[in-house]
Amino acid sequence: MSLLKIEDLYASIGDEKILNGLSLEINAGETHAIMGPNGSGKSTLSYVLSGREDYDVTKGSVLLDKKELLDIEADERSKLGLFLAFQYPIELPGVTGMTFLRTIINSSRIAKNLPELEGIELVKLIRKKAAELEISQDMLKRFVNVGFSGGEKKRFEILQMALLDPKIAVLDETDSGLDVDALRIVGKGVTNLKSKDRGMLVITHYQRLLDHIIPDFVHIMVKGKIIQSGGPDLAKLVEKEGYKSFLNGN
C-alpha cells in the first residue's frame, strides 16, 4: 500500500500552469528522487505538497496514509507526518534554535497525544540528534537561520526532520549551497533517517546529491509532469548527457 499517492496533480500561479498532471506513488521504506531542469516545476511540487497558499491546485489528489492533504492547511499536513526541508530556509530573528525546536517538538507531540517534553529530557534529545549532524550547542543558541552558512541551514533542516520524525520527507534541492564536506554531513544525516516506515522524496537538479542519498527510484520531471522513471542509473544518465535528450524526446 502506498504511503504517499499523488494523482494527476495540476497547479498554477495566476495564468501560468506549472504542474500538468503529475502522478507518483511512494511506499513506506522507499526513497524516490525527482530530477529535472530549471523551471520544470520541482520546487512548486514541494510547495504544493506542503500546503503553501500561493498556488491554485486545479485538479488532482494527494493522499498521505489515505488522507487527502489538499483539503487541509500546512500545519495539519505537518501533523499528519509530512515534512519539507526547504531549499531556502527562512530566517526567524529573535527566535533561538533551541526555542524553535522545543516549540515544534512539543506541538507535534501534542498532536500525537504524547506528553510534552520539558527540561533536561528535551535538551538531551535535541543534543543527541544535533551531535549526529555535527551541529554545535552554540549554533542552537543563535537565531533560526540568521547568519547561518549554507551548510548550517541545511543541517538545521535535517535536524528538524530528525526530531519531527515524519512519515514522508520531501527534500527540496537540499544540495544547493553546500560544499563537499557539508554535502557529506547532510547526506549521511538523511541516510541515517531512512527507515522501513518512512518514505522520502528527494528533489534535485544535480546527480551529486544522489551519491550521498541513494534513491530506489529516479523520476525525470519536465514541464510539470514525470516523463520517465527508472532506477539509480537514470540519474547517472542525466549526469552524463544532461536533460537535453529528455527534452528532445518530448
Place this chain on the structure above:
Amino acid sequence: MPIQEETIEQVNLATSKYKYGFSTDLEVDKAPKGLDENIIKLISSKKNEPEWMLDWRLKAFEIWKKMKEPEWAKVNYSKIDYQDIYYYSAPKNTEKLKSLDEVDPELLKTYEKLGIPLNEQKALAGVAVDAVFDSVSVVTTFRKQLEEKGVIFCPISEAIKTHPELIKKYIGSVIPRHDNYFSALNSAVFTDGSFVYIPKGVKCPMELSTYFRINEKNTGQFERTLIIADDDSYVSYLEGCTAPQRDENQLHAAVVELITHDNAEIKYSTVQNWFPGDENGKGGIFNFVTKRGSCLGKNSKISWTQVETGSAVTWKYPSCILHGDNSVGEFYSVAITNNFQQADTGTKMIHLGKNTKSTIISKGISAGKSQNTYRGKVLMQPGAKNARNFTQCDSLLIGDKCGAHTIPYITSKNPSANIEHEATTSKISEDQLFYCLSRGLSEEEAVSLIVNGFCKEVMKELPMEFSVEAQKLIGISLEGSVG
C-alpha cells in the same frame, strides 16, 4: 504568577476573547456622577483624611479646572465628559478588614478568576499582594513579614493617616499637581493605590505586587502609587491591571511616583491588560497615566519594565529624572496593539547628574488596524557631564492595515554627553509564517513565537513569576491578527 488552568477555562467560557471581561455583582457604595468640590470633599471624608490632604486635593482641582486636555498625542478618541463619570465607588463592607475572612466572598472569587491568590497560604512564596478594586484597596497580604523588616506596604489612604510625614514630604514631589491635565485630575480625586517605603539598608524580602481592577460601570479609576527607597535599599514591585468587558469607554488616570535615595534601587514592572475594546473598536479603557521616578541619590537606579497589551487608548511615558551622580535609569517596554487599539507610549530620560546613564529598549508590535507610537525624550542638561544614553526602538508590523511610528526628541546641552539611538521596523513575512506552519505550528502559535522572540530583551527583565504569564498574554492579545 501562573494562572490555574481551571480558572482560565471558566473565564473563557464566560467571555469570548478578553478573558478578564467578566464583571462582579457586589453591593457598592457610590458617590453621584460628576466632579465638583463637594465630590472631592466626600472622597476625602470617606477616607477620613486629615485637613491638609483635602486642601491639597482642592488646590489640585483648582489647577485642573484651568487646564486643557492635551491633544498632542497620536491618538483619536471621542471627547470625555468628565461630568459623566463616577469618581468614587467602593465595594461595601470593606471598612477595617483585619483578615481575609472578612472580605466579601464575591470579591475573593473575582481575584481567583484573575489568577491572583489572595489567600496567604496559597500565595506564591515571595510575593506580597495589594488588591485595589475600583477605587478601594481591599486587602494587602504578607504585611506582618514586611513590617518585621521595617518595610511599609499599605494602601495609600492608610499611609496618609499613619505616615503623614512621609506622604507630606513626597507626594507630588516627582509629579507636581500642575504637571499635566491628568496628574492634576488624579491629585484631586485619587481614591486609593499603594504606598511603599523601604527603610535604609533594607533589601525588600519579597516581590511587592498590586492588582488593579475596574469593575463598576462608568467609573473612573484614579489610583496613586508612591514608592520610596531610602539609602542602600532595594525593592521590586509589580502591578497588574484588568477590567470587565463593557461597551462604553472607561477612564483610568493613575499617577505613580518613585523616589530612590543614595545607592537605592527600584525595579517597577507592569503587566497592563485593561480591556482593549472589542474587534470593532467598541469599548475599552482610556489609559492616561503619569509615571515618573526620581533618582535623587547618587548611584541610585530606577528601572521600568512594561508589557502593555490592553486599553483602547494608551497615553503613558514612565520616566526617570537622574539627579544623583552616577544614577541609572532604564526603560524596557513591549507595547502590543491589535484591532482598533491606539498606543502612544515611551519614556523620558532627563539627565542632570554627572555620569548618569540611561537605557531605553522599546518594542512596539502593531496588528489589525491599530496605531502604535513610540514617543521618547532624552535630555542631557548642562550638568550631565559624561552622561550616556542608549536607545533602541524596534517596531514589528503584522498585516498591512496597522501603523508604527517612532518619535524621538533628543537634546544635549553638555558636549561630553553621549547619545545613541537605533531604530528598526520589520514585518512578519508570509515566508516566516509558512516556515512555521510547515513545522506543524498554527498561525497563532507562529505569531506568538516570532513576537516573543522579538520582545525577548524586554521579557527577560520581568520577574520570573510573571514572565510566563506575560508570554501567554502576548499570544492571547494577538489572536486573530493573521489570516
